[in-house]
């Protein structure tokens with residue numbers, strides 16, 4: 381992609397985020413995380429050069445490759461994919477800025493054990509399966525609040541910062557909206573427990589997500605798809 385095209389896409393995304401956040405509230409602030417799984421290192425460098433600092437990958441190996449090849453840039457890396465237990469040590473070695481896809485107590489306990497062994501902490505979001513879709517990772521919305529508290533109490537090396545969800549997989553925007561509202565509701569109740577980040581919204585639904593209270597959007601296709 382050339383610089384002009386990348387600039388145009390970034391400007392467009394930022395403008396749309398701006399419009400949506402003002403519809404929510406003048407005081408509402410939204411962070412953009414660029415999901416780089418579809419693109420090349422050159423394009424990541426280009427977007428970085430245009431001012432973008434937070435990027436995300438959904439596979440541990442891809443994250444490792446990108447972090448290594450782009451280690452000269454102070455990028456804030458997010459991990460947003462399913463974490464298999466046998467990849468926990470690898471992820472800990474990479475020490476990303478944030479891990480957004482903590483999706484069970486089992487995984488949290490395994491991660492806690494390894495973090496303690498390495499005397500490290502990791503900022504995490506708990507992923508919620510807000511539309512209760514079989515194919516999707518995340519905890520059941522009805523159990524989310526209890527689970528969040530349980531992880532907070534039993535995993536001192538996990539620094540829980542909030543929640544993440546992927547909107548319902550359908551073109552029916554009322555259903556997508558419902559999944560965002562469900563997640564925001566849980567987030568709202570967890571604020572008193574220190575939850576600060578509500579990560580929801582992707583290329584196809586980020587404006588709706590922001591209107592429902594999201595303060596972090598994860599956007600890939602709109603920025604990078606050729």
Ligand SMILES: *Cc1c(COP(=O)(O)O)cnc(C)c1O
Pocket residue numbers: 415417438460461546582583584598599600601602
């Ligand atoms: C790929 C991915 C995204 C970005 O999706 P787009 O529709 O390309 O914007 C966001 N979140 C997660 C968890 C992803 O895997």
